Amino acid sequence: MTRGRPRDATVADRVVAVAGALLREGGYAGFTVDEVASRAGVAKTTLYRRWPTRDHLVAAAVATMLAETPLRDTGDARADLVRATLDIAAGLRAQTRALIAELVAYGARHDDLGSFLRELWTQRRQAASELIERGTARGQLRSGTDPAMLIDALVGPLYYRVLVTGDPITDDYVRAMADAALSGVAGQAEVPE
Amino acid sequence: MTRGRPRDATVADRVVAVAGALLREGGYAGFTVDEVASRAGVAKTTLYRRWPTRDHLVAAAVATMLAETPLRDTGDARADLVRATLDIAAGLRAQTRALIAELVAYGARHDDLGSFLRELWTQRRQAASELIERGTARGQLRSGTDPAMLIDALVGPLYYRVLVTGDPITDDYVRAMADAALSGVAGQAEVPE
DNA sequence: CCAATTACGCTACTTGAGTTGCGGAATTCG
DNA sequence: CGAATTCCGCAACTCAAGTAGCGTAATTGG
Known part of the structure; x- marks a missing residue:
C-alpha cells in the first residue's frame, strides 16, 4: 500500500x-x-x-514511565479519593521534582506538546470525575459537587508544594488536606451511611 | 577600602x-x-x-517585575484572603504561563536559584500567614487553622490550573474555591460577626 | 527488472549557552 | 608616582540543539 x-x-x-x-x-x-x-x-x-x-x-x-496507578471504585467515594490522592502524592515524591518541573515547562514552551501532556492528565482526571459523580449519586458527596473543582482542591496543593514552595508532602498532610477538601468543596453527605 | x-x-x-x-x-x-x-x-x-x-x-x-501587590488587613480576614487570592489569580493570568513555568523549571534545575525563588514566595506567604493568625485570634477563622494549609488550599489550585491542566481561572472559580477552602480548611468562625 | 517513493545514515552547518585567557582601565595604598 | 588589586571588554573557544544536503537502502507498482 x-x-x-x-x-x-x-x-x-x-x-x-x-x-x-x-x-x-x-x-x-x-x-x-x-x-x-x-x-x-x-x-x-x-x-x-x-x-x-x-x-x-x-x-x-x-x-x-508513568505507571498507570489504576483508580479503584470500591463504593466508598471518600476513601477512594483519599487513596488516589495519596498515590499521586507518592508519585510526586518519587519522581524527581526536576522532571515534573521540566515537563511543565516543556508544555508551556510548545503548544503541541502542551496539548499532548494535558491530554495525558485529562484522561486520568476523567476517571476521577466519574468516580466523583458516582459518589454524588450515592449521596456520599454533597449533590451539586463540581468534580473538576474537587479534583483541583485535592491535587492542586500537592503540585503547588512540589513545584513552587518545595515543602514536603507527608501522608498526614495529604490526609488533612483531603479531609478539608471533602468537607469544604464536597460538603457533607446528605445521606450519611 | x-x-x-x-x-x-x-x-x-x-x-x-x-x-x-x-x-x-x-x-x-x-x-x-x-x-x-x-x-x-x-x-x-x-x-x-x-x-x-x-x-x-x-x-x-x-x-x-513582580509588582508587589500589598496585602491589606482590613479587619475582615475572610474578605482580605479572597481579595488577595483574586489578585494572585489576576497575576497568573497576566504573566504568560510560559514565564511562570520557566521559573518553576529553573528552580528545579539549580538548587541555589530554587532557594532564591522560594525565598521570594516565602516572604509573601509569611505576610499572609500573619493575616490568617490575626483572623484566627479575632475568631473569624476556626481556631487551630493551619495558615500554611489554608494558603495551599487557596493558591494551590490556581497554580495547578495554570501549570498543569491549562484550564482558565475565572473570578467566579476563584471565589468558589476560596469559599470552599475557607469553610473546609478554616472552618466556621466560632464567634460569627 | 525498473522507476518511483520513502526511510535511513552521514557529514557539515548554524545558533546560543557558557568558559577561558589576555590586555587595558579604574581605584587604593604606600 | 608606582604597585597591587579588581573590574571590564574582546576574541576565541567548547558543547549541545536543531537543520540541510546528499547518497543509499528497502519497498511497491508497473
Whole structure:
C-alpha cells in the first residue's frame, strides 16, 4: 500500500527505552539527543524526523514511565479519593521534582506538546470525575459537587508544594488536606451511611 | 577600602531593565544572553560574572517585575484572603504561563536559584500567614487553622490550573474555591460577626 | 527488472549557552 | 608616582540543539 521503504518499527521502542534509561540515570542533566541517538544506534536526524524537539522526546519517555496507578471504585467515594490522592502524592515524591518541573515547562514552551501532556492528565482526571459523580449519586458527596473543582482542591496543593514552595508532602498532610477538601468543596453527605 | 576598580553600579540596573524588556517583548523565546549584553552595552563575560546562568538572569528580571501587590488587613480576614487570592489569580493570568513555568523549571534545575525563588514566595506567604493568625485570634477563622494549609488550599489550585491542566481561572472559580477552602480548611468562625 | 517513493545514515552547518585567557582601565595604598 | 588589586571588554573557544544536503537502502507498482 504505502510505497517507499517502511519505517523501522523497532526504532521508536529502542529510542524511548534508551531515553527513559538516560533520564533515570542522570535525570534531566546528562540527557543529550546525541547520546540517545548513539546508544540507540540511530542517526540523530532519524530521531528528529520522529520527535521534532528534545522536549518531545523527553515527554514521550516520561509518558511511558508513568505507571498507570489504576483508580479503584470500591463504593466508598471518600476513601477512594483519599487513596488516589495519596498515590499521586507518592508519585510526586518519587519522581524527581526536576522532571515534573521540566515537563511543565516543556508544555508551556510548545503548544503541541502542551496539548499532548494535558491530554495525558485529562484522561486520568476523567476517571476521577466519574468516580466523583458516582459518589454524588450515592449521596456520599454533597449533590451539586463540581468534580473538576474537587479534583483541583485535592491535587492542586500537592503540585503547588512540589513545584513552587518545595515543602514536603507527608501522608498526614495529604490526609488533612483531603479531609478539608471533602468537607469544604464536597460538603457533607446528605445521606450519611 | 576595597582596593581595585569598583564595579560599574549602573550595569545591574541597565541589564535587568533590558532583560525585562526583552521578556515582555518576545516572552521566553527571543531572550538570548547575547542580545541582552549587546542591548545593555555590556560584554557577555561581564554579565556572566554577576549572574552565573541565563536562568539566574531571567529570575532576577522577573523578581523585579513582580509588582508587589500589598496585602491589606482590613479587619475582615475572610474578605482580605479572597481579595488577595483574586489578585494572585489576576497575576497568573497576566504573566504568560510560559514565564511562570520557566521559573518553576529553573528552580528545579539549580538548587541555589530554587532557594532564591522560594525565598521570594516565602516572604509573601509569611505576610499572609500573619493575616490568617490575626483572623484566627479575632475568631473569624476556626481556631487551630493551619495558615500554611489554608494558603495551599487557596493558591494551590490556581497554580495547578495554570501549570498543569491549562484550564482558565475565572473570578467566579476563584471565589468558589476560596469559599470552599475557607469553610473546609478554616472552618466556621466560632464567634460569627 | 525498473522507476518511483520513502526511510535511513552521514557529514557539515548554524545558533546560543557558557568558559577561558589576555590586555587595558579604574581605584587604593604606600 | 608606582604597585597591587579588581573590574571590564574582546576574541576565541567548547558543547549541545536543531537543520540541510546528499547518497543509499528497502519497498511497491508497473
